[in-house]
Every structure is written in structure tokens, then in C-alpha cells.
Amino acid sequence: MKSTEAPLLVKNKQQSEEEERERIRWEKMKKVASMAAPMVAVNMSQFLLQATSTMIVGHRNELSLAGIALGSSFANVTGFGILFGLSGALETLCGQAFGAEQYQNLGPYTFTSMVYLLIIAFPISILWIFMNQILILLHQDPQVAELASVYCLWLIPALFGYSVLESLVRYFQSQSLIFPMVLSSLATLSFHVPLCWLMVHRFEFGVKGAAVSIGISYWLNAVFLWVYMKRSQTCLKTRIYMSKDAFLHTKIFFQFAVPSAMMCCLEWLAFEVITLLSGLLPNSKLETSVISICLTTSTLHYNLVNGIGDAASTNVANELGAGNPRGAHDSASAAVIIAAVESVIVSSTLLLSRNVWPYAYSNVEEVTRYVTKMTPILCISILMDSFVIVLSGIVRGTGWQKIGAYVNIASYYIIGIPIGLLLCFHLHFNGKGLWAGLVSGSTLQTLILFLVVGFTNWTKEANKARERILDEKVRRDDSFVN
Template sequence: MALQQPLLDDPEAQSRSDPAKFEVWREVKMQVVIAGPMIVVGILNFIVPISSVMFVGHLGKLSLASASLASSSCNVTGFIILMGMSAALETLCGQAYGAKQHSLLGVYLQRAIFVLLLISIPISILWFYIGDVLRALGQDPLISSHTEEYARFLVPGLFGSALVWPSVKFLQAQYVVAPMAIFSLITAIVHVFLCWIFIYQLHIGAKGAAICVSISYWLNALMLLAYIKFSSTCKTTFTGITKNALHDFRGFFKLAIPATVMICFEACSFEILTLLSGLLPNPQLETSTLVTFYMIPSGFSAAVSTRVANELGAGNHLVAKSAVGVTLCMAALNSILSVVVFLAFRKSIGWVYSNETDVVEHIASLLKVAFLIAACDPIQCVLGGVVRGCGWQAVGALANLTAFYVVGLPTAVVLGFVFKFYGMGLWIGIACGNATQTIILCFLTFFMNWENQVKSFTPFVSKAYAIVV
């Protein structure tokens, strides 16, 4: 889609024909264009860290447990934070693009990259001593030592991630999603090849997998930045380095902080689940299996966030509302398919992660509960995208706090440790939190006043554009 091309036809012309039928099918086409490539991007980006765990898993249960715990710990203390901070661009860039204030997008991109690179410095220091932190939290000392070694080699990848996430949000707001899918595919292929070379040919071991993750993040970052710099698609949204990026940090943090809290509340609940599993009997087994199955269907969330932000920025509140309904239908279909896959292949999925029979059998038992999360996750993910598109990150953070820390984790602790359901109890608890989150976000979305959302967007865009000009 050309950058200058209007995203929507004349709403009045649509209403003169058959608005109900026309709008729905038109929105379906829009969602396929956005969500399809973004789903591919989400899957391929997930392959980078998880394939490293898969390769390491065949080196033994200890290697699998340490790599899984390192991946979890670095997610909760680093990668998730950067992803959360960059989520502010879903509102800022989406809103500016919908309002046709294209020059703002490049300013927002540079501002986000600057902030994320600064934040990466203290995070990298933490990673160098994360083994001490894990031991203080009661984790197995041997697993903690191997985890620290793995995390240290992930530090370069942290800075690469600080470039990747803002670039993704910048392009997503403009519907430039196909190039991201291509870059992610190239990165995933190169990453798998590098893992095979580093782990099995050069015999570097688990740390070789971490090195491969860092290389892959930087490869993806360089391709994205090169596209933004040299592609004609971004010529009006990125006009070069500007000192305006160093102004108005307050506006960025106003959305970035609650967006980070919103995403981290949910993600951290899963990582806390992993840490709690280390306190159960046979922690190597519990830790290696509980971390490997959670994947956000980011394509749905990205699609609805982009559509809502664009249309609210353009003043089309009825189209934004329609976009939410269409994406929810797509997410419901994804929920059904996910449940079918989980139940049909639960006895064989474990062999992908390990060649240990007890690990495979344990994974199969956990999937009896994990399918409940798979059923709710696409729906709540879409609703989370609606929240970010509307700029309601603070409300989303409160919803996630209630769902996971009032309902989910307490239930998991009681079932896992008091009633001795162990890993199964932890998963049941987090499934309850996931369901609670879905219900809260449904309530917020269904009772939202869309016309008021448009009114709240317009003054902010005008003020931001005035600062740049």
C-alpha cells in the first residue's frame, strides 16, 4: 500500500450504498493485509529464542533448564521491558499516521530508540550478575550458574532489540508489514543455521545458542533500519536525524511507562510461574517445560492496534469500532484452532523440545491445562491491542494487575504448593488469571465510548505536530 494512499474511502459514500455489508467485508480485507504478515513476524521472531532452547535441550535436562531459565529471566528483566516501552509507538505513530502528520513518525521512532538504548545499559549490568539474583530467590545453584553464563552472551542482543522493536512499531503504523515478514524469515533461517554451526559443529554448547540469538537480533535490526532509511515507502515519515527527537520525553513516557507495566504484569506472571516451578520437586524438569509454550498471537494484536489508532487519529470512530469486531472474530477462530492443535498433538509436541521421555510425558500432562490459555489468549491479545490503540495503557495495566496478581498467581500458589498439584496447579492458576483478564478487557471494550476517544486524540496530535514544526 502506497504511503500517500487513503486508508479508507469516503464514509458518507459507503453509507449511501450498503454500509453494514460493505464495511464488514472491507474491514476483513484490511485485517488480512495487516494481521497475516504480522502473524508471520510474530511466529518467526518467536523462533529465534525458542529454537535456541530446542537446540540446547538436546544437550541434556540441565542445559535445557538453564537455557529456559535464562531466556525467562532475560525476558522479564530486559526484552519485555523494551517491547513494552516501544508499545507507546502503537498509539503515537498510529495516531499521527491516521491524522496525516507523517513527519511525526520519524521523530517518535528516534526518540524511542534513544530511550531504549539508554535503558539497556543498566539492564545489561543486571544480566552479568543474574546468577546471584536467582540463587537469592531460591533457584538451584547449578542451574543459576549456567543461566548467568547464558545471559551474559545475550547482552549484545539486548541492544539489538532496542533497535528492532521501535522499528517494527514505526513500520506497523504505516501498514508496511510485508518487509518485516521477509526480514524475520531471513533472520529465522540464518539463526537456525547458526545454532547448528555453533552448538553441534563448533561444540560451543549452550552459550553458543545465546551468541546466535544476539547475532540474529542485530541482523534483523540492521535490515529494518536500512529499509527505513533507503526505502521510498518511508520517505515522508523518516526524513533524517532530527534534534526534535530529544524533546518532549514526557509525552513518550506518559504512554511508554503504563504500556510497559501493562505488558510486564502479564509477562512477569508467567516468568514468576517459571521461578515458582524451580521450587517444586525435580526443578530441572519443571523449569524446562513450563517456560516453552507461551506465545502471544501478536498478529491479531498488531492489526487491531494499528487500525484503531489510525482510525481514531483520522476521526473515524465508527470504523475503529468495526475493526475491533472483525478482529475479535478472527481471534475467536484462532482460539478454536489452537485448542484443536494442543489436544491433538499434546503427546508428540514434547519431542520437539527434548529427547528425554520424562520431559515429553510431563509436557503432555501440562498441555491438558495449557489449552485453556490457548483458548483465551487470542481474545485477550486482541483486546490488549484495542487498549494500546486507544492510549488506555494505564487502564490495561490495572486490568492485568487484577487478573494475574489478585486472581492468577495466588490461585497458582495455592493449587501448586498447598494442594500439591505442583506444575499442573501452577498452570491452572495462570489459566484462571488469563480468563479473568479476558473478561475485564471485554467489559472495557464493549462499554467504550468511541466518539469520546476521537475527541481525546485530536488535541494531542495537533500539539505534537506544532512542536515539530
């Protein structure tokens, strides 16, 4: 009798264990999805601040549209992108500290980020003051360069508001406090649109009005979040205080901030390089218009799927900080599955509507035909970008920003851009060749990050996270004693 019961008991035990694992995976997927959806609203609201400003200014005349488009591009690469990347250090530090229940660390980490981002905003501001001369050196049209430089000059206050805002966003994100950010972002956007219209059209400030309205909106959003943090009981244990102790965390902040900024900026810069190169082609106006449409669509998708990446980063960091390697693995897997579903839906929709969606950007037949031909390549790009964004979120949550930076350099600057140049200028595929080069870079990036995440020893990473948090606790306690 024992010989027949023993195998049955083993089988039932294995079945119950498998059911338990399946239940945990499903719970992780729901947890990631429930955070990703509202984060999409937060990211899209912030993206639309600049997008709606461009649209409102663009209705004045073609020169104003070209000026604000060039200014926004320059500002994103040299300013906002750098600050956005640097603040990514908090996804590792705050996320893991919150998971380890070291709530008292979140406030100092966030205040450290605010201080250093505000300091770094000063040299960026000086660069923007001389932007007109820089753009002229890059052979841009003098009139367009002048408007772009005026826009960036008046955008400088927004740079400082963004420094505070992005630090607060990472602070709230690491605690999964998404609802306050959704309310704040949507309220700011609702305020921004009429304000920008009044500044641009009613008071005739043009690009200056658009820049000022963005600055006011960033600061307003930051104030909303700061007041909530100070007043809400949910932030009682993690509250941010202004203190000279901010400099105690300098080393560990920049340990993650610099490679995080490289991850972000190197990828953004690759797309800007491709846009600039399209201006060297024979029919440059057509090629640049088509590349710009593809870039705008890709950016819109980036802000959509970045919510999933943020959710992946937060959940992985929280689980590692809590010393739960299995939970980190399941959170990463859930985020990848959600990204796969999202990418298939978006790319399939674009492909099936390839004869229709280009008209959302232009009514010029030559442009829409070209974009239709580019759509299959763009769909592959979107497919790869979905995985890249989520895998990059997992990388930030784990604290592998250096690996992510090296992968970006190899993918885009050793492989992607050279292939784009070869296809464009030597094989005469023009704009399609340039974009195909980016696709090859993002494909390689996806494959490498998949391998990195797939072969991760999550137990080892959880131990590293706990050791880092413990070291910081000892250092903080020593500073209080001294």
C-alpha cells in the same frame, strides 16, 4: 398511494444502510486479516531466533540446555520484555499520527524510542553482569546459574540491537508496511540458524556462541530495516533522522511507554513466578517439566496470535487518528472475531490430539501422561489468551495502556496467583492448580477488557487522538520557531 410508498422507502433505506455496514465490516475483517497473517511470520521469525538457539545448545548436554533455558527466561523478563513493552508506545503515537496524516511525526517518535531504549539497556546490562549472584540468591543450581550468567553476559550486545529493532518494527507496523519486515525477518532467521550451529558446535563456543549469534542476528535485522527505510520511496514522508529534537517527545513517549511495559512485563512475570513455584513441589522435576512444556506451547501460541493483536492495534490507531470512530469500532470487532475463530481451531486441535502432541516435547511416559491431563486446562488458557492478546492490541492502539496495566495487576496478582497458590499447596492440585490460577487470572482479564472495549465511546476517543496530535503539532512548531 403515499401511505404505502413511504414505509417501503424507509424499509429500503434501512436495508441499504445495513448492507453498507455489513460491507464495511467485511472489508475491515479482510484488512485486519491481511495484515495479521504476515505479522505472524514476523513474530514467529523473531521468536525462533531464541528458540532455535536453545535447541542447538540443548543438543550438547542437559546442563547446557538447563543453563540457556534459565538464562533466556531471566533475559526475557528483565530485559527483552521491558524493551518490547516500552516500544509499544509507538503503536499509539505512530499509529494515530499516521492515520491523521501527520507523517512528519513518525520519524521523531521512532528516534525518541530508539534513544531511550538504548539508554535503558545500560542499567539492564549492569543487572545481567551480576546475574550469577542473583540466581544463587534465588537458590538456583550453581552450575546452571553460572552457564545462565555467561549466556546473558554475552547476550548484552543483542539487548542494544533489540532496542533499535523493536522501535523500527513498530515504525513499519504503524504504516502497515509488513512485507519488508517479513523479508528481513525470514532472511535473518535463515542466516541465524547455520551461524548459531557453527558457533556452538563447530567452534565449540557453547552458550557464548548462541548468545553472540542472537546479537548478530538482531543487529542484522535492524540494519536491513534501517536501509530499507532510508532508501525506499514509501518511507519518504515518514523518514527517521537523527536529531537532538528526540528529547522534545520525552513526556508523551513515557506517558504511553511505562504503562505499556507494565502491561507486558506483569503478565510475563506471572508465568515465570508460576514456573519458579513449581520447583517447590514434592516431585519438582516432573512438575517443572510439565509447566515448562505448557509455558512453551502457550508462548508459541502467543507469537502466533500476536499478529492479530498487532493488526488490531495498527488499524484501530490509524482509524482514530483519521477521526473515523466507526472504522475503529469495526476494526476492533473484526479482530475479536478473527481471534475467536483462531482460538477455537487451536484449542480444539490440542484437545483432540491430547494423547499425541506431548510426545513432541518428551518421550518420558510419566511426563506425557501428566501433560495429557493438563491439556483441557491449557486449552482454556489458550482460548482466553487469544482474546487477551487481541484486546490488549486494541488497548494499545487506543492509548489505554494505563487501564491495561491496572487490569493485569488485578487479574494476576490479586486473583490469579493467589488462586493458584490455594489450589496448588492447600488443595494439593500441584501443577494443575498453579496453571488453573493463571487461567482464572486471564479469564478475569478477558472479561474486564471486553467490558472496557464494549462500552467505549469511539467518537470521544477519536477526538482525544486528534487533540493529542494537534497539541504535538503545535509544540513541534513552537520548538522550530524558538
